[in-house]
Amino acid sequence: MNISNFIELINAQVLNYGATSSVYDFGIDLNKIKQASVFFAKNQEQANYAVKLGVYVIVSEEKLKLEDKEVFYLQVDNLEEAIFRLFRFFCEEKSYEFLYCNNIELKFAKAFNFKILNSNILLDFDLLKNSKEKTFFCSSDENFILKLKSNFHTLKSCEYEILGYKSLFQTSVLCKNLYFKELKFAFFYVDIFTSFIDFIEEQKLPFSFNDKKLELFKAYFLNSKNEICVFGGSSRVILLVENEEDFDFIVQKLQNTKDFKIALRNSLFCDFSYSHLKELKKFTDFKYCLIKENQEDFVSYFFPKKIENSLFD
Structure with a gap:
């Protein structure tokens, strides 16, 4: 230049x-x-x-x-603003496109192999500089996108059919005359998945999806002692998330589901309120129970404890 x-x-x-x-x-x-x-x-x-x-x-x-x-x-006057000015020029020169996603949609964008922005110009510097022409970037920050380009895309709903029963652990769906079998996510994420399918087809983008990249909720089966057991080893399941947005999303989607309960620390707006995990461990009146906890803390408390033999056993 x-x-x-x-x-x-x-x-x-x-x-x-x-x-x-x-x-x-x-x-x-x-x-x-x-x-x-x-x-x-x-x-x-x-x-x-x-x-x-x-x-x-x-x-x-x-x-x-x-x-x-x-x-x-x-x-x-401002170093970051100067960098934004440079990349606004770059975005036009390299015909970059931007897709606004909320934080849950962003998880699917990652699985569809879109470029995910941190929405911080210093953290995104190399990604924006080194990407190929006509790259699509995804961000959950509208203002950040608008500093780089005057417009952006959004997802829209798409017709689909869920095949088989509605499961929390895998989903088969028919969309745009395409059959997607046993995808490893719950049925209530299908709206997001199919909106991406529609967007990719509309923009004539290459299709690639890896459900192993999804970071949604963690599911833990519990035995009669409320200890973590093997998949399918019990009819009771803890659904664990670590942030408010994922929690609220799942509550909205499952609130009318039979035997679905909510447990929260020190809250009146749930089925079971607890102040410590030892209290949660006593709660058994559910088939599915959604909690908002640190995963490491939960696993360490609910994982079966090994009994070490003494020298005299």
Whole structure:
């Protein structure tokens, strides 16, 4: 990129005019920076080190001391905003597309192999810079997307038919004349799955789906002692999530299901309130029980305890 165009693009003030007219790369990580590139520096120390690595342009919010008169030193009001300006240009030049997803849809986007953004320009820097033309990116932050492009796509509902009984552990579905057999997710996620199928077909994108990448709820079968047992070893199941959004989503989908109960710590808005896992362990009046707990804590408490033999046994 021509440096004069770059200066105008990021709305920078020139502190020092360097000796070159073009740059060929951009970076924020000193471990990945290349020669003849632009480096966005947070401080004088980073800038000095980048100059030694051979960068042609330093961009910073600070008014830096000039260590090399052959290097362009540029000052901007806000470093992140300058990076956004650069990538807004990149997104147009490389014909990037963006799909807004809520956090649960985002889990399916990952399984469909879409590029998932952190919605933080510093964390997403390399992904945005290095992706191919016409890449689709997914984000759960509308404002972040709109800083990169003036428009974005959303998912819409699609007709489908669930084949067989409605299961919490696998789903077979017919959609767009395509048969998807024994997908490893609960029936109430089918709306999201089929909306992606419709979107992929509409955009003529390559199809790929890996349900092993899904991170939805964890299911734990419990025996008569309320200890975790093998899959199918009991008729009672704990459904565990670790955040409020997943919890509320499943409650909405299963609230009218027979023998479905909710357990929460210190709450009046549930079927069983508890303050400690030992109280939850006494609760048996359910077929399916949804809880919001740290997975590691739950497993360590509900996993069968091994009895160690003493020296005299």
